[in-house]
Amino acid sequence: MDFLIASSTENLCNLLAEDPTRQLLAGGTDFMVEVNFRHRDISGVIAIDRIKELKQWRHDGDSVLIGSCVTYKEIEQGPLSALIPALAQSARTIGSPQIRNAGTIGGNLATASPAGDMIPVLLALGAEVNVRSKSKVRQLRIDELITGVKVNSLSEDEFIESIRVPVLSGPQEFLKVGPRNAMVISVTSLAMVTDIEKKYIGIALGSVSASPCRSDEAEYFISQHIDWDSMTVQSDVIENFERLVKESASPIDDHRSSSSYRTHTVGVLARRALLRIFRLGI
Amino acid sequence: MSILEEHIASSAGIGISASRPDGKEKARGDFLFSNDLSSEDMLWGQTLRSPYPSAKIKRIDYSRALAMEGVHAILTAGDVPGENIFGLEHPDQPVLAFDVVRYVGEPVAIVAANHPEVAKKAVDAIIVDYEILEPMVDSEEAIYSDPIHPEGNVIRHLVIRHGNPDVVGSIIVEGEYEVGMQDQAFLGTESGIAFPSSDGGVNLHISTQWLHSDRDQVASALNLPNELVRVSLAGVGGAFGGREDVSMHVHLCMLAMHTGRPVKMIYDRNESFLGHVHRHPAKIWFRHHADESGLLINVEAKVILDGGAYASTTSAVLANACCFSVGPYSVPNALIEGWGVRTNNPPCGAMRGFGNVQTCFAAEAQMDKIAKALSIDPVELRLLNALETGDTLITGQEITGTAPISEVLTSLASYPLPEAGTNAILELPGGTGRTTDKSHVKRGIGYAASIKNLMFSEGFDDFSEARCIITDGEVSIQSACVEVGQGFVTLVNQIVEETLGLTEVTLLPVDTSIGSAGSTSASRQTWMSGGAVLKACEAVVDALLSDLASESGISYEKIGLSLISTDGSDSIGIVSALHGRNYDEHVTHRHHPTFPLDRNGQGDAHVSFAFAAHRAVVDVDEELGLVRVVEIATSQDVGRILNPVQAKGQIEGGVAQGLGLALLEELILVDGKIVNANFTDYLLPTAMDTPPIEIAALIEQPEPGAPFGAKGIGEPPVISSTPAIVAAIRDATALELSRVPVKPEDIALTD
Known part of the structure; x- marks a missing residue:
């Protein structure tokens, strides 16, 4: 050898x-x-x-x-x-x-x-x-x-x-759910990155599909409802956005988590990341 | 000044924070643990384990494996020289499986080879034909189903009937609870080395908790007289009950004797999870009856402990789970029914807290339900029902020792609460995952209290031997007490200094050349082996006083560290009096006897009791189900503090382990197979999960009959910390949460 x-x-x-x-x-x-x-x-x-x-x-x-x-x-x-x-x-x-x-x-x-x-x-x-x-x-x-x-x-x-x-010109967020506060394999994770100049939002998910995946439809949908000048997002579309993110996930059940918890949390992470980056508009 | 600081300020003997004699070595990595031992011509052992929870062994073919270069021996059940059976309380487990396997991980064959990798390859090359059977993995079904073992599935059925169990309360609360399978998860995996000896015997160096129990089981399996099996303690990297049972002991000795060479084994992490017993998973049903003031008047319970395939200590664990099921409270009427059962799950046995943990989790939840039903403060309710000296347990035993439960609870409740929450994202639920902002957090506070019996129960002849040897004024102590981290090695120095004034103490090698010290478990070694060392030192003093009297014709008495003649004419320090003298005092120490439980589960079965209470403050992110424990505060009944820093260490370690059971630690079984036998998925609390642990008070009320009045302190911290944390989560979420560990989805996915 x-x-x-x-x-x-x-x-x-x-x-x-x-x-x-x-x-x-x-x-x-x-x-x-x-x-x-x-x-x-x-x-x-x-x-x-x-x-x-x-x-x-x-x-x-x-x-x-x-x-x-x-x-x-x-x-x-x-x-x-x-x-x-x-x-x-x-x-x-x-x-x-x-x-x-x-x-x-x-x-x-x-x-x-x-x-x-x-x-x-x-x-x-x-x-x-x-x-x-x-x-x-x-x-x-x-x-x-x-x-x-x-x-x-x-x-x-x-x-x-x-x-x-x-290198983008806007806020970025990475959130990860695991049962332990550190040193843990992710149960779900989500990255959200923005570029204010290019009016770009990118969203990708971890641990909810065979390979980490983009949430293309959610990205496209939410980009229609963002005001980049005021960094706000329309409040009445959040629920739909969350649903689209969840739909882009295809998680499995395993010893780390049920698929339903993975689906649930990826939606929550998406909403929370979005609201860290954008304020709620009308 | 806190109670701890006061003690630290003192200077010698009992009550000070003497530092560990092995502390520096351990901190520097110089300490020799069992896996560091080696010998020039040694071979490496490896174990072939069953991949099935239930199967018949139809054929074992190891011809190809044995022919591999470097392989020296392959042994199976037929090669066990003596009884192919062992067991800590009751022999029912084969050293090597001979006709059937009853759990995933059961040893089937053992290999010795010139290199660990060769030994592993040889294990892979052994062919076993199994006829796979349907496993019985449900503890409740197991009670009534076909036996998986010749001795049947019910290891013990215990009924405690006390007072009039038909009494009905005006307040009735009921609940079903479950406890998952926790593991000791000590950091140093099982390891040892066996040397064949020229007299036909064997010398075994092993990390263990009880040398003499190991020796007896090994000797029986090897068909050797006890004196030809010499067991020596090798450095122990944690135990928590998981080293009480025999693991590789007989295997090592068989391989060493068969090959005529030293043989060493080290389990890797995965094998370690298969190679030792775990905490019993439990299913518990409770119905508590109280009157309108909150006074408990009757408790009914059913407790099922899953013992896995073999008995180990299931019988004693069940006794604890049932005897102390109602907690540290006075209960006049009770009907408690418990089953310890066999299944094709991994065997379960001793783990810190030993049965008290499981029922405490359930009973404390019940106490909170009563408090809620009556709108009484949970601490008030506990104080109302707290046991006192002179009260009777549900086993009919009167508490004759100290029982400062009220002091424990009151001091805890009056301890200041932590500050309101932080904004720092890493300190909120989710930690490094950055999931949670302060606006997502609800705070909860929970209390729990516990009782733990100290030492062995139910009529067991529990003793420890020790020798105090004085050679020209220099002192050596011999005891077979195993140091697993609890601090006996420090305590020996403190006892000798306190009684003889000598500061340079040689602790002789810990082995079976002296009689048994019993197990390092059941919070018993300070009382038992500490007591034996104390007695041996006192015997030296007595011998010295008698020599002085016969030499001088005047009698002397010991006052402090001075020997004063009764006529007042002479006073000498004990250290100088010992100078030039030789003594060898060998003593045996026993606690007062206990008795078996009768057919109604009544009897003076236990020696002494220690009490603790915990208050948990948690931040909960309900939407994600994530929990951050903010602080654990505790008060504990310790009798007397012998070493404040070590006491604090026991409390902090125990609380962290209790936190693990509350939120993280569980061996997950799928059809009898552990699916997370590794530290990636068996999650121990990290520094970010373990909060500040505040000691509100250590209650010092010396226990009659205990050396120095000290009670064991190792187990109480793990028992009520778990229910306190879950109570705090319930306080924040209003959820039922009847199972531990509480998983994030148990919180997030309830509608």
Whole structure:
């Protein structure tokens, strides 16, 4: 079995091209648990947590480019938290401080869990994922990357290099329901982001479908009833809005929650997020 | 100055916050826990467990596994040298399943290999043909259905009939309650190492709660005389009752003796949840009768505890659940009927609070219902009914010791309430999830009180041995008392310092070379083993006084730490008197005897009682069903405080565990299988869930017969904290909430 440390993205491209069955180890917060419980067969591992390019981020104009190995902690606490507040809020909900020191944004995406906490935020923001292999580079939308429960569309020799996240000019909210006040897998989560200049509202849900999903109809509906100049929303449409958000969810029953509680709470979260961002108008 | 600060200000012996001798090591990570033990040529053990709750074993084929490189032994039921049966109170559980499996996780085969991964692969390679049977997983149905075990499904049926149970009150409240399966969830999973010895015996180093009970069960299964099984305590990473039963003990010894090499095992977290007993899930029905003033006049109850597949301590847990079902209140008439039953669920046994927890949750809800029906303040109602010394329990036993329930309740009720709510979003319900603003929050306040019996009950011969050895003035103490974190190691130093004035105390290795100290459970070790150490030290003093008298011809008496001649001519310090002398005093300490319950559940079955009360303040987001506990305040009857900081530690830990049962902690079973045997989904309270724990008062009324007058303090904090929290949620929401843990949807989805 190979245990390799990639020194650069180019080196990583080569190591994967040599043997595409090698698996990538970034923060290890999911990977190592799966290994320890023998839920993951490994023939070779490439540690990518020492690749400098993947650990950096930069702000270019109207977006930030975040390397895939940037940690939750850096997103939660560093300057990124001012640029993408909802992403920082979602990072804060993940695990313990030790987990947030180790876990990475690229890992959150590649793991593709329905409960991946950053995914609804990145969906709502319309982020793009830069995927690379030795032979090609390509850009994927989040919904193109994440295709099912813990399934992504990366081919074996590809890796996530970075994520391009638009910087918007309006308030953002991430809310997550779980039975514990911290360190909990989400039962439901919701991201709502706005851009006042572009009159844009993006809404995405976590843990209520096989993959985190956008609430397109609710977004379209509510955008018809927002006054962007006064930042108000019509009070008589809230109920309808809540219903549309609930309709975009298709939750399951499991040991963490019933589907009816998930549906109920996603509606409540949508209303509360909306009313944190907009005042009620007439 | 608070009561705690006053004690801290003092300087030596009993009553001060002496620091733990192992504290620094533990804080630095230097302490050797059982999983740190190793030996050069050791092998690693692993267990094959049943994936089914009920099945016949038709065939086991381990030929391929045994042929794997590095695999040294694979043993099954036929290889158990002695009786293939064990059990803490009653042997009914196979060491290795031989014909059927009765729960998911039951051990079927054990492997020793040169590496833990090889051992795991070998376990995977063992083929077992099972004929899957329909499991019995409902505790109520189990009472009347086909037996899942040769001894039948009812482990114990207990009826308590007291006074005239036909009395009808003018106020009647009724309710059905449920308690889910809580787990001890100690942080250090089960681990140990066994060494074969040249005399044909075995030396077992294991994290446990009771060395001698382990030894007896291991010896019987190995067909060895007790003296060839030597059990030594290995560093314990938490216990809470979950290490009272034998887990890997016999397996390790079998593998070590079979291979002739040391064998070590460590359960991983998932296996740990399968490898120890849990708190009994309970179904409870209550009907309380009170008169118009709120005085309890009759209580009827039915209690069903799900013991899982094997007996463990179900019988004693049921006795507690029934004997103390009505709580710390005077009840003249009662009819309580309890069943401890077998099912194909995981076995249940001891956990902190031991049966009192389940019925306290239900009975305290009933008390609130009576208070509500009569529009009486819930504390007033409890005070009206509070037991006092001289009162009689529903078992007919008179309380002869201290019973300061009124003081406990009054001090708690007068403790100031916390400030009005915060605006800080992380401190509101939902925490880091940012779900809740202050406008969504309702605040609630709830009270609950509890009674806990201390030490073993129902006629059990409960004792502890200790030796005090003086070698040229230096002191060593020997006891088989297991330190699981409760602070016995600190207390030993304090007792020796208090009685002999010596500050450098050597605590000898804790093993079976001395007689039993009994289990570290039932809030009993301070009384029992602390009492034994005290007695051994006093025996040294007596021997010294008698030597001094015979040497000098004058008699001496001990006053404080001085020895004064009765003629007043001489006074020497005990430390200098001990200098150059040698003693070895070996004593046995017993509490006063108890007696079995008769056919009406009457009898002096218990030794002593401790009382506590809790007040919970919660913020509830009703729409999402999320709860933030704002503060828990408590008063507790402690007899006497021996070590204030350790007392506080016990209270804080116990309250956190009670909070866990109220809101978070439950092993979820689907057809007998635990679906959340991990810390991702078995949710323990985090620092953000555990509020400030305020000690309103520690009531010090020395208990007659108890060493230093001290009562056990470990269990009461966990018992009434749970019902207090749920009462507070009911106060905020007006919901019934008859089951714990209370889930968010229990609050949010009721119309």
